[in-house]
Amino acid sequence: xxxxxxxxxxxxxxxxxxxxxxxxxxxxxxxxxxxxxxxxxxxxxxxxxxxxxxxxxxxxxxxxxxxxxxxxxxxxxxxxxxxxxxxxxxxxxxxxxxxxxxxxxxxxxxxxxxxxxxxxxxxxxxxxxxxxxxxxxxxxxxxxxxxxxxxxxxxxxxxxxxxxxxxxxxxxxxxxxxxxxxxxxxxxxxxxxxxxxxxxxxxxxxxxxxxxxxxxxxxxxxxxxxxxxxxxxxxxxxxxxxxxxxxxxxxxxxxxxxxxxxxxxxxxxxxxxxxxxxxxxxxxxxxxxxxxxxxxxxxxxxxxxxxxxxxxxxxxxxx
Numbered sequence: 241x242x243x244x245x246x247x248x249x250x251x252x253x254x255x256x257x258x259x260x261x262x263x264x265x266x267x268x269x270x271x272x273x274x275x276x277x278x279x280x281x282x283x284x285x286x287x288x289x290x291x292x293x294x295x296x297x298x299x300x301x302x303x304x305x306x307x308x309x310x311x312x313x314x315x316x317x318x319x320x321x322x323x324x325x326x327x328x329x330x331x332x333x334x335x336x337x338x339x340x341x342x343x344x345x346x347x348x349x350x351x352x353x354x355x356x357x358x359x360x361x362x363x364x365x366x367x368x369x370x371x372x373x374x375x376x377x378x379x380x381x382x383x384x385x386x387x388x389x390x391x392x393x394x395x396x397x398x399x400x401x402x403x404x405x406x407x408x409x410x411x412x413x414x415x416x417x418x419x420x421x422x423x424x425x426x427x428x429x430x431x432x433x434x435x436x437x438x439x440x441x442x443x444x445x446x447x448x449x450x451x452x453x454x455x456x457x458x459x460x461x462x463x464x465x466x467x468x469x470x471x472x473x474x475x476x477x478x479x480x481x482x483x484x485x486x487x488x489x490x491x492x493x494x495x496x497x498x499x500x501x502x503x504x505x506x507x508x509x510x511x512x513x514x515x516x517x518x519x520x521x522x523x524x525x526x527x528x529x530x531x532x533x534x535x536x537x538x539x540x541x542x543x544x545x546x547x548x549x550x551x552x553x554x555x556x557x558x559x
Contacts (some may be wrong), residue, residue, distance in 0.1 A: 291368040
């Protein structure tokens with residue numbers, strides 16, 4: 241049980257921070273199917289920093305670890321500007337733009353990783369190796385029966401995600417920008433009439449989604465693969481989209497959806513170990529969250545209430 245909780249949280253929390261970014265984008269009115277590409281490009285940026293400069297720091301220094309997350313957020317945010325420009329400036333179809341950004345991210349990061357490894361490190365590799373992420377056990381709290389597993393062998397990024405959640409929850413619910421964001425997603429014409437810049441609000445919402453997706457991508461790079469490679473594009477961005485839809489574009493319900501997906505995944509792996517199934521069945525276990533997504537959307541999609549202007553190209557002249 242403890243192992244299932246530990247592994248489930250290490251998958252659910254990065255998924256949640258990616259979904260928060262998706263909520264920001266979509267509550268502003270911009271459909272964001274590009275989360276998959278944004279998390280991958282963010283992880284590429286952080287992984288590149290570790291590959292080039294990680295050895296410049298002291299052996300036990302945590303600075304490279306934390307800086308890699310910062311640069312992953314920066315890389316994801318900058319790459320998200322492509323989606324923002326296509327959707328807002330050039331008024332492209334938002335679904336098509338998201339798909340294109342995903343394809344470009346996969347191709348570009350794979351090409352750059354191979355070229356950098358060949359030219360800088362003389363290695364024909366398509367991955368940047370990362371150091372093994374440390375884990376932390378919280379004294380006293382970790383001794384609580386069953387629930388104490390939440391505080392055992394915790395990745396440091398889990399605490400950072402908790403902090404980011406508090407910040408972006410407050411920004412979303414209690415700040416002027418959050419109010420403007422929700423207004424632009426529900427009635428951009430009324431928001432514009434009230435003096436809110438719909439273009440600027442939506443642009444920064446997409447940039448925020450890219451930054452948070454980059455953070456989530458770097459979390460997966462440290463926790464699942466301990467490297468950046470094309471395998472980082474494993475569908476987590478799409479699963480985050482499913483979670484925010486299931487959560488009705490609200491943060492707390494989306495957290496519960498991510499926890500369901502995370503525990504379903506870790507539970508499937510634990511079941512494999514109990515049944516002593518060969519490792520070839522691991523791919524089957526990875527499909528469990530996606531199968532669960534299909535079932536949840538079938539039974540709960542009729543209760544979803546998307547932002548009213550989601551996916552609509554904003555026309556200032558429309559009333």
